[in-house]
Amino acid sequence: MTVARLTFWLLILASPLVWGQEAASEKSEAATETTVSIPLTELKLFADTFDAIRKGYVEDVSDAELFEMAVRGMLTSLDPHSAYLKDDDYSDLQESTDGQFSGLGIEIGTRGGFISIVTPIDGSPAVEAGLKAGDVILKIDGKSTQGMTTGESSLYMRGEAGTDVTLEIGRAGQSQPFDVVVTRGVINVPSVRSRELVDGYWLIRVSRFQRDSGEEVADAIISAKEKGPVKGLILDVRNNPGGVMGASVEMAGALLDGGLVVYTQGRHPQSDKEYEAAAGDMLPGVPVVVLINGGSASASEIVAGALQDRGRAVIMGTQSFGKGSVQTILPVSETRALKLTTSLYYTPSGRSIQAEGIVPDVVVERATITSIENNRRIREADLRGSLENSGETETQDNEALLQISSEDNQLYEALTLLKGINVYQSSTQRLTDNDLTDNDLTDNEKNNEIQNTNDD
Structure with a gap:
């Protein structure tokens, strides 16, 4: 395909879109003020670049592949989330909304030209392997992810359950990249x-x-x-x-x-x-x-x-x-x-x-909480002959809170806040009720004084 012929077909492809825009503009007052033109210079530049690649690239690449690469490049240059979807990408999209797929169990994005982990999915092989949100995947089974789209990297990471994939990971705070071997699994996670x-x-x-x-x-x-x-x-x-x-x-x-x-x-x-x-x-x-x-x-x-x-x-x-x-x-x-x-x-x-x-x-930052309270301190309940308390529920709640604080400090703080809100609301309600009661008593006393005056 010659440059002139390629340019001709690009103009033909672009023309219906432009004519359609011009026809639509006639129906809109706002649109009539805007002149739509075909970028002839840019189209010729594209055709020249396309032809140069076809003739000069070290390996033979079909015209169809070059066009797909061009389309993919346009979309990936816009933002990290725009993409060109093919058959496999459709399937991936369907799986992500249905909640079942075979792979590692990570949500991915792009960062600095590489693939990054937005978050690992609860209960997935990625979590078991120790992958974390923010990790950058530098290589997949030895293949660099630089310049890869998220769809392309998914093809390398997806596979039959039980098979392994080796990821080279870059992590904040680590001076050198390191390898993580993840065993693929069927990800069927309840949302x-x-x-x-x-x-x-x-x-x-x-x-x-x-x-x-x-x-x-x-x-x-x-x-x-x-x-x-x-x-x-x-x-x-x-x-x-x-x-x-x-x-x-x-x-x-x-x-x-x-x-x-x-x-x-x-x-x-x-x-x-x-x-x-x-x-x-x-x-x-x-x-x-x-x-x-x-x-x-x-x-x-x-x-x-x-x-x-x-x-x-x-x-x-x-x-x-x-x-x-x-x-x-x-x-x-x-x-x-x-x-x-x-x-x-x-x-x-x-x-x-x-x-x-x-x-x-x-x-509240995620942190490991270490209690300074000495749990071995002797309490009233430890003394021989001390009277028992039947408050089993409160004891169970305290034990549950202690376990939560050691496992997940953010969850512990959230629970503490909720309990604090309820304590405050309950105290406020009691004060309001007491004020109402005091007012009622005052009114009764006044009525009694009036009655006594009348009796006199």
């Missing part, structure tokens, strides 16, 4: 898990946002209420890379009584949308803490931002990842599509968290 931490205080852990995650959180709340009064709720979206946007709206809506959750804005008018919660808070008046960290991204930040702006929850932990963009799948053929960033999302107060993240109300 939502819940448990009662202590009497009436519940933890709901959301590892990623799949299609049914919002409904699963609602079911977990219903189950908790069936077991007794819920005194407080911790919604844990730490190391949650996001997922299906609709699930985040449902999840935030479970704790809001209607109103705005998130809205999106982009260049295209169809990108401007508002998403609102259904009426009816499932836990009215119950204090809520949302735990976030640097691995909390996208849909996680929608939930945290909505509950923070609406004053429904205290956000605790560390600053979130800061992915505030929305990607749309645009098919270009039966087997190809573009994953294109089309809009940014905003919290109810109008904040864009793109590249900024959600700043927690209470910053």
Whole structure:
């Protein structure tokens, strides 16, 4: 294919788009002010570059491959999340929303031209191998990831369960890269898990946002209420890379009584949308803490931002990842599509968290807590003949709190905050009740004095 002929076909391909834009502009007053022109110089430059590669590159590359490389290069140059999708990429996208796939169990992105780990998925081979959020994957089985797209790197990391893959990892604080061998497995991770931490205080852990995650959180709340009064709720979206946007709206809506959750804005008018919660808070008046960290991204930040702006929850932990963009799948053929960033999302107060993240109300860094209390100190209960106390529940709660503090200091701080809120509210209510009682007594005394005066 000659340069002139390639340029001709590029002009033919570009013309319908331009003519369509001009036809549409006639129907819009705003568009009529903008002149649309074909970038002839740029198209010729592309054709010249294309022809030079075909003739001069050391290995033979087909025209189809070169065109795909060009398209992929355009998209990856826009932002880290826009991509060119082929058949395998479609399958990967489907698996990520359904929640089952075979591989390592990591959410990946790009950093400095290499593949980076946004977060490892709970219970995955990646977690068992010791991979961490923020790790940079320099090589996969000896192949450099420099310049790779996330889709390409996924092809190398995916494979049959039981097979091994060796990753060369760069980690902050480590002077030299090191190898990690990970055994691939079938990743079938439930997106939502819940448990009662202590009497009436519940933890709901959301590892990623799949299609049914919002409904699963609602079911977990219903189950908790069936077991007794819920005194407080911790919604844990730490190391949650996001997922299906609709699930985040449902999840935030479970704790809001209607109103705005998130809205999106982009260049295209169809990108401007508002998403609102259904009426009816499932836990009215119950204090809520949302735990976030640097691995909390996208849909996680929608939930945290909505509950923070609406004053429904205290956000605790560390600053979130800061992915505030929305990607749309645009098919270009039966087997190809573009994953294109089309809009940014905003919290109810109008904040864009793109590249900024959600700043927690209470910053708590992950740390190892060492108690300075001497557990061997003799207490009343240790003395011979001391009277017993039947407070078994309180003792069990204290033991549970001690275990939580040693395993997860952020979770411990969230639970402590919830208990503190309830103690404060209870004390305030008692003071209010006492004031009302005192006022009633004063009124009765006045009535008695009036009665006595009348008797005299």
